[in-house]
Structures are given as structure tokens and as C-alpha cells.
Amino acid sequence: MPPIGLRLILTAVGLFSSAPHSTAAEPDAPYARSMSAFMRHDLAGAERAAREVIAHDSSGSHRLESALMLGAIEWRVRRDTTTASRWLTKAAAMPDGRSRAFAERARMLTTMERASAAAGAARTALDAASDASQRRAALVQLASAAVEPRLSARLSATHARAPSEISDLHPLVELLSAEVRENPGELDPAALLVTLGALANDGPAILLGWNSYYLVGATGATSELLARPRRVLEERLPHWDPQSAEDCTAVAAALADSRFFSAAAIVAAGAPYDARMRDIVAYARFARSVERTTDEYYRATALGRGNAKEWKRALNSRTQILWRDLAWPAAPPPYIEDSAEAELDRRFGAVINLGSTAGYEDLHMGHRVIDERRTVKQYGHEAVVRVVALDAMVSNGFQSWAWDGRAAHGGWGGGESITQVRPSYAHGPLRAWREVSDSAKQRELRAAEQSDSIADIASARITPVAYFPGLASRLDMQGEKEILDSLRASGLSGPALKSAFVGEYDRAIRESSIFAHEGRHVIDGALGTFSDEELEFRAKLSEVAFAPNPRLAMDAIMGGDIGDETPHGRANKRVLSGVLGWMTTHAGEIRGLSASLPMLPQMTLMTDAQMRTAFASLDPLAGSH
Numbered sequence: 001m002p003p004i005g006l007r008l009i010l011t012a013v014g015l016f017s018s019a020p021h022s023t024a025a026e027p028d029a030p031y032a033r034s035m036s037a038f039m040r041h042d043l044a045g046a047e048r049a050a051r052e053v054i055a056h057d058s059s060g061s062h063r064l065e066s067a068l069m070l071g072a073i074e075w076r077v078r079r080d081t082t083t084a085s086r087w088l089t090k091a092a093a094m095p096d097g098r099s100r101a102f103a104e105r106a107r108m109l110t111t112m113e114r115a116s117a118a119a120g121a122a123r124t125a126l127d128a129a130s131d132a133s134q135r136r137a138a139l140v141q142l143a144s145a146a147v148e149p150r151l152s153a154r155l156s157a158t159h160a161r162a163p164s165e166i167s168d169l170h171p172l173v174e175l176l177s178a179e180v181r182e183n184p185g186e187l188d189p190a191a192l193l194v195t196l197g198a199l200a201n202d203g204p205a206i207l208l209g210w211n212s213y214y215l216v217g218a219t220g221a222t223s224e225l226l227a228r229p230r231r232v233l234e235e236r237l238p239h240w241d242p243q244s245a246e247d248c249t250a251v252a253a254a255l256a257d258s259r260f261f262s263a264a265a266i267v268a269a270g271a272p273y274d275a276r277m278r279d280i281v282a283y284a285r286f287a288r289s290v291e292r293t294t295d296e297y298y299r300a301t302a303l304g305r306g307n308a309k310e311w312k313r314a315l316n317s318r319t320q321i322l323w324r325d326l327a328w329p330a331a332p333p334p335y336i337e338d339s340a341e342a343e344l345d346r347r348f349g350a351v352i353n354l355g356s357t358a359g360y361e362d363l364h365m366g367h368r369v370i371d372e373r374r375t376v377k378q379y380g381h382e383a384v385v386r387v388v389a390l391d392a393m394v395s396n397g398f399q400s401w402a403w404d405g406r407a408a409h410g411g412w413g414g415g416e417s418i419t420q421v422r423p424s425y426a427h428g429p430l431r432a433w434r435e436v437s438d439s440a441k442q443r444e445l446r447a448a449e450q451s452d453s454i455a456d457i458a459s460a461r462i463t464p465v466a467y468f469p470g471l472a473s474r475l476d477m478q479g480e481k482e483i484l485d486s487l488r489a490s491g492l493s494g495p496a497l498k499s500a501f502v503g504e505y506d507r508a509i510r511e512s513s514i515f516a517h518e519g520r521h522v523i524d525g526a527l528g529t530f531s532d533e534e535l536e537f538r539a540k541l542s543e544v545a546f547a548p549n550p551r552l553a554m555d556a557i558m559g560g561d562i563g564d565e566t567p568h569g570r571a572n573k574r575v576l577s578g579v580l581g582w583m584t585t586h587a588g589e590i591r592g593l594s595a596s597l598p599m600l601p602q603m604t605l606m607t608d609a610q611m612r613t614a615f616a617s618l619d620p621l622a623g624s625h
Contacts, residue, residue: 006190021429029455031062034069036467038558041402043302056410058094059451068104069092072404075108077302084108099138106141112149118145119338131440132182136189141177143192146172150199154266154287154371161238169200169616177205184417185430186217194255198263203240203251207233207265214258214369217389217506221372225349229254240272249277251611256280259349259367259392261287275327275454283348289318291394294363300403301360305356308361312354348466351390351419357409358566362398364409366390369422376519378542379621383522389422389513407559410513415525418518425513432480433498453601460598465576472558474604479551483508505552513556523621536571541619557574576600579620586610 034049050066057063067159071087074080085105092101102125122145125138150597176193183189191208196202208232214226232254241247248270255264265284268277297311316337323335326347333339344350349368356362370389375382390411393399400408411420434441452470459466487500520542522536540557547553561569562576583590583599584605592605606614616622 009046023474029057030055031059031066032455034066036560038069039401039403039407040564041394043304046071054090056597057369064091064094064097064100065075067094067097068100071101071104071108073443075111076404077299080301081108081112094389096130099125099130099134101125102128103137103141110141116147131433132438136179136183136186139176140188140192142200143172143189143196146535147192147199151195151262151266154199154269155262155281155288155595162385166200169196170202171438173197173200173202173205174555177208180208180212183430184212185426187213191260193258195263195266198255198266201206201240201242203237203242206240206251206255207237209603210237210255210258212528213236215508216429217370217422223370223389225369226258233258236280242267245271249274252277252280256283256348257367261348261392267526278327279347280324282322283344283405286318286322286596287392287394290315290363290365293318294395295401298362301398302402305324306361309404311361315354351388352490353412357397360398363395364397364421365394366396366413366421367392374515376515376518376522377524378516378546379624380533381523381527381621383400383519383526384416385515385522386417387420388417389420391422393421393423396424399557400424411518413518413521416522418522420514425506425509428509429502432476432483432505433501435477436480436501437498438483456601458598460601464598465573465580467558467560467562468601470602472554475551475554475558478604479508479549479554480505482549482551508549508552512543512553513551516546516553517543517556532567533570533574534617536567537574538619538621540571540575543617545615545619545622547611547612550608550615552557575615579614582614582617586614 022302030049030052034053036048037043037045037049047070050070053066054063054070057066067087067090071084071091073086088101088105088108091097091104094433102121106118106121106125109115109121119142122138122142126135126142129135171458173193173196176189176196178342179189180186180193187620190209194206194213197205197209210230214223216229232250234250235256236247236561240251244413248267250267252264252271253276255261255267261284265281268280293311293314297306297308300306315577319337319340320335322331323340326332326343339377341352344352345368351364351366351368353364354362357364359361367390368388369391373384375384375387408424410424411418412420452468454470456468456470459468483501483504484497487497487504492500517539520539521535524538525528530538535602543556544550544553555574557575558566558573561572563569563573580600583593583603587593587595587599590602590605590610593599593602603611
């Protein structure tokens, strides 16, 4: 497993950058400081500011987010469930906090292998849910509480053989199936339904979950790797007979080929234990053990006690065990790390990168679901790039683990290859759809936007270039509305409008963050040697200048890392400083701009054409073209 030099693609999943609901109440407010510290992995600083929020902030949503964050830090990082429970009890007593707090309690209890108590907490969260998002989160935790202990038992048994009692799973399968039908494309419910369906011998449930999981960014037309398993599953699962060895063999193989290894191992119990089924079961166990070992190392790293050498020895030991467990024509060949990596890619589509990211020793390990080549052209230069999308992530790096769903590594580039982490992107189109279609969500976002925008102006008077939550939110909402208005103007409505919006949003993000940004890295790699900061600066300029929707492309720039000491943070500050300069020079061309207000928070007044022009004006390649 050779080290990787990551040029990270960062995606905001939750509170930062792309999340319009992240807010700050005042200049340098405790909430903004707590979130910024959290994103920098400064847990002590995040906790100090979060306690200040709970004690003094007038915003109920800020207090709730802070209490939930403090609870998660205590149990995820410190393994202090007693203190975590106190924070979650406080969160549950806050307005609209009961469902979210009990869902978090259920997540904690499932991780601590207290499945019965976790299920009880999840049911409380479900009963208290006040909206679709809370209901979905509660259902995910209820399903997790049912799946995790059963999956552990199956994978620890010989040939992953199943206990006979499955009737108690059927009500939960029906409940989760209804949620997936109502909200197709949501990853967590869909993935859980695949595994739950396998545990319950329910073929239609597996197929429903599978199709929902791969709805965004990995359609049959997009992914040749998924086309064959999709056909097999669509043929077999509607009438799957779990007593049929032929059915089980075909379904298990198709699930493994589409990277649902745990579900495949469960189904393999009904198939003859041939070489392929042996490999599937062994690999499912291996992937689960690597994930748990790595998460524990990340937890120690967050506490400043991570031992990278010991962790890497443990990973190497687990890989050697897998090497012996795999089916071979004769005796296993000698174990060599590079050979093992190539073999796991060949058999399972595994991509394994062990190295250093942002100063942390970590692992990026997933499985190929898309693999295609494309020519990227910018300013008279072009390059052929290979784009690989990964799913079934065993690990997405220390930072993704530490951010706990608020943001994630979206991929990386190296040479002429661009690797995308599909789950980091698949949430975005569905979140965007909810933001433009749900009237209650729109009211919430408008209220947060007004508060944040006032705070942005006050903050910008002190620091002209910084993270402005209101600006990030407004740019994101403008970009989403552009897509929605365009599709409505074409006559679309109802489910067809949702499907088209999700597809167009996904395309816009993919074009800017993958082909424009990472394609620029490939072009620059052929032009010379640049620092990491310079490479990110140039790629971010291309990301907006060549974006189908420049406002959505700003997501990767308007983040909490602006101005920090990472290459991304320094590049983001350089980009926004350049935009500020352009706006100042061209103030008379920006309609509605107020000279009495700070410039950068007024960036939403720029047209798409002005944004592309401003970014191109900062690019050394554009000037020479």
C-alpha cells in the first residue's frame, strides 16, 4: 500500500460551506468560533466556544447544535458516555431537540454494542420527529440498531451462516422500505435497506434499496461497472428464492460486484461455498475489521495519542490474514504489499491509499463504481484524464472521520487520474432539492440567511476576507434557484422536475469540482512544478471560471478553512482577495452594489458572467492565452 500524495477535493456535507443552515449570530460569535475550531480539529477550542454558546447565545438552533456537538465529541472521541448523555439530555430539553438528541443517543449506544437500548432511543427519536429529516435520521438509527449486531454475528460465523429467526425484521423492512420509496436517493436508508433485506431474505427490499442507493451519480448510463450487476439483480431479486443455490450465487456475486460486500456475504450463506463465495465472505470480514481498526486509530489521533506505526502494522497483519483466506488455484503466492493491493483491486475493485493528508497519517480506501476517460480543455491547453468514482468507503481519511458528517474529503488527483468519493457528492443534489422544494425548509433558510447576512457585514468591516456564512448560503441558494427556474421554464413539474433537478445539480457539481478543478491539476502538472498552495489556487480559479453554475462552484472556496495554514485555506484566501480586488475595480459595473458596505458579502450581486470574468482575470493561464 504505497503512500499517496493527495490533492484533495473537499466537499461540505453538513454545517460548513454548502450548508446554508450554518450561521453566526454576531462578529466573531462563539458559534462561528466553535464550528471553525471543530473543522480545524481543535476540540478544546470548539468545546470552550460551544459552552459559551449554550450559556449566552440567543439562537436556539445554535445552542442545540452546540449541545449535540459536545455530546458527540464526548462519546466518539473520549468514549465518555456519561458526560455525553448529560449533553444529550440537555439537547433533548431544547426546542425541537428531542428527536435529534435521542437519534444521537441511539448512534452512541449502537456503537457501544448496546443494541436493545439503541433501538429504544431510536423509537423515542422517531416518535418525537417533527419533520421528514428527523424521521429519516431516527429510522436510520433504528435500522442500524437492528442490523449491526446481526451483521457482526453473521460475519463471525463460519460461512456467514444465518440464524433462522428473521420474522422480527419484517416490520422494520416495511417501515424502511416506505421511507426509501418516499425519499429515493438518500444513501443511508437505502444502504441499510439492502443489508436489512439480505438479513430478512427479502429480495424486493434489496432491489428497492439498491436502486435508491445508486440513483444519484451512478446510473446505468454513467457506470459500466454497475451495469451488469444491475441487470442480474433486476432479474433475480423480484422472485428471489433464498433456498435456491443458483439464485443465491448470482445475487451474492452481483451484490459484491456492486460493492455491497456485507449484504453479499449474508446472501452467500445460501450458495455453495465455492471460491467466489469464499472470497466474498473473507473480504466482507476484512473490510469491516479494517474500518474498525482505522476508526479507533483516528479516535486516538483526535486525542493526540495516535500511533501510526502500530496502526499500519495492524492493517498489514489483517491484509496478510485475508491473503491466506482468499481462494487460490494452489497455495497462496508470497504476500507482497503492492501485489496485495493489485489483487484486491482485481477481485473487488478496491482502491487503497495509505499515506499523509493535511499532516495526518491516514487511509483512503473505497471501491470503484465508475471508471471513465475524458479530455479537459482550458485556455488553449488540454489533457486526457481518467475519472474513478469510489463507493463502499472503508475509510475516507482522518479529517472526514473527525468532521463527523459536517464535511468530507471528496476525492483526490494524481497524475492524469481523478478519484471521486461518490458518497461525498451524492448527498448534495438531494439536499439541494429539499432546499428549493420544501416551503418549511425555505422559511428556515431565509431566516438564517437574514441573520447571517447581518453578521457578515459586521464581520467584513473588521476582516474583509474571511468565512462569511451568509454569503456562502446565499450563493448556494442562488445557484440552486437558477437550475430550478430553468427546468420549470422548460415545462417540467412534479416527479419529473425533481429527477431533472437532481441530475442537473449533480452534473453541475461534477463538471466544476471534478473536471474543471482536477482537470486543471493535470494540465498544470504538464506545465511545471508548483507548490500545493499554487496548484489549489489555480484549480479553484478554473473550478469557477469553467463551471456550468459558478455560484454552486463557490462551495469549495467559501468554507471555514479560509486563511488557515493548509494549502486549501491559503488558496481560498488568495482567490477571495483577488475577487475583492476585481469587485473594487469594477464596482460601477456591478448592479446594486453599495459603496458604503464591505465588498465581498455583496458578491451575490455579480452576474454569472462577471464571476467567470473575475476568476479568469486572476489566472496566469488566461492571461497568456
